[in-house]
Amino acid sequence: MATGTEHAPTAGEYIGHHLTHLTSTGHKQASVIDWSVLNVDTIFWSIAMGLLGIFLLSRAASKATSGVPGRFQAAVEILVEMVESQSKNIVHGDRSFIAPAALTVFVWVLFMNAMDFFPVDMFPRIGELFGIHYQRVVPTADLNGTLGMSIGVLLMCIYYNIKVKGFGGWLHELFTAPFGNHPLLYPVNFAMQMIEFTAKTVSHGMRLFGNMYAGELVFMLIALMGSTATAAGFFGHVVAGSIWAIFHILIVVLQAFIFMMLTLVYIGQAHEGH
Amino acid sequence: MNLNATLFAQLAVFFILAWFTMKFVWPPIMKALDERAGKIADGLAAADKAKADLAHAEKKATDELRKARESAAEFRSGAEKQAAQLIEEARTEGVRIVSAARTAAESEAAAASQRAREALREHVAQLAVAGAEKILRKEINATAHAELLTQLKSEL
Incomplete structure (x- = not known):
């Protein structure tokens, strides 16, 4: 399980290499935040999984x-009915965009998470054949991917807040909820509301990212065991890899479901006054 | 975990995919689901109606059967009554014929015995006259003593 470089990499180099994105600049991002950089691998795989998801859904829809x-x-109908009933229970209002969005989120996140099931070296190795030296194939194990989606949910929350309560109504709620309508409480209320929106969005994205990142890392560690090329290492790789992959099926589906449910819950909260 | 512009790309893809689903995936599937629900509801209603119709038809059939049975019983009892009446009439007729025959026979027998008795009287009177002639020879004139003889005859 070597990565194909001239010398066999150490365990640290192997993990580090696998955790490096293929960036638009061609080298590892230096600062923590750099808006001029794109993670090409995350964008490619998330669009690929999104297209696969809506291709399957639209095939079912057209027939x-x-x-x-x-x-x-x-x-597909079971899936649609599940999303429809969940959204009906949680969101009280016009769901003509919300329910399809929730279905999209579920299928998309499910497929992106499921990229974890491919052997960790498979796509990077194929990429190397074409001169691509860095590649991470699980878009949900990239914080940009998950935060991108959770910020999308935040924008939907703001949109539905304004749509349902009116801009004035929403502003009024920002300053009077949760503690009450009193001038002295306005700053506290507003601060609480900002914290709430931030916490929702960050935890929404971070939860999915953390789970998938950890899962990916465990797969890499298991792959390291096999890379020792000893009988014990091979045996450990097969056993641990099987167990973790089976357990990961649960995580993949569960995290996709949680992400969808939280999307619905947050948008549902936007429909209801405090 | 570095943040970069990928975030905005993902954000845009998110809304594009959701829009696509809203436009092209969700409506046909929901339409199919609703239509099927309608079909199933119609089917269930039709089944209920058919069941009610069947129960109605069964009830009607039972009624008809009961009516037919009743009218058959009526006919039978009528026929039995008529037959009994005919038998009764025949019996009465028979009795009448027998009694008439008996009366006729009795009257004939009575007439015959009367005739026999008359004849016998005649004979006895003749015998008595013959006997008396023999005894009295010429002393008794049949013509002269006719009154006497007739009296004697009626006394027999």
């Missing part, structure tokens, strides 16, 4: 019949 459904249509 949808009100008669006896096939297995594929029935599976």
Whole structure:
């Protein structure tokens, strides 16, 4: 399980290499925040997974019949019904965009998370054949990917706050909730509201990122075991890899579901006054 | 975990994908689901109606059967009554014929015995006259003593 460089990398170099994004600048991002850089691998794989997701969904949609459904249509229908009933319970208002958005989020995040199931070296190795030396294939293990989505949810929350309560109504709520309508409480209320929005958005993105990043890292550590090329290492790689992959099925689906549910919950909160 | 412009790309992709789903995925599937729900509801209603119709038809059939049975019983009892009446009439007729025959026979027998008795009287009177002639020879004139003989005859 060497990475194909001239000398066999140490464990630290191996992990570090696998945790380096393919950036638009061609080298590792120096500062923590640099808005001039794009992670090409994250963008490529997230768009690829998004297209795969909506391709499958639209195939089911284009062939949808009100008669006896096939297995594929029935599976998509189960998913749609699940999202529809959840959104109906959580969001009280016009759901013509919210419910489809929740379905998209679920399918998209599910597919992006599922990239974890490919062997950690598979896509980087294929990339190397074409001269691409860095590649991370799980877009949800990139904070930019998850925060991008959670900020999208934040924008939807703000939009529905204004749409449901009116701009004045929302401003009024920002200053009077949660503690009450009193001039002395306005700054406290506003601060609390800002903290709430920030905490929601950051925790929403961070939760998914943390889970998938940790899962990816464990897969790398397991791969390191196999890279020792000893009988024990091979055996450990097979056993631990199988166990972790099976357990990861739960995490992948659960995190996608949690992300979708939180999306609905946050947007649902935007529909209700404090 | 570095933050960079990928975040905005992901944000844009998020809304594009959600828009696509809203436009092209969600409506056809929901339409199919709603239509199927409608079909199932119609089917269930039709099944209920058919069940009610069947129960109605069964009830009607039972009624018809009961009516037919009742009218058959009526006919039978009527026929039985008529038959009994005919038998009764025949019996009465028979009795009448027998009694008439008996009366006729009795009257005939009575007439015959009367005739026999008359004849016998005649004979006895003749015998008595013959006997008396023999005894009295010429002393008794049949013509002269006719009154006497008739009296004797009626006394027999």
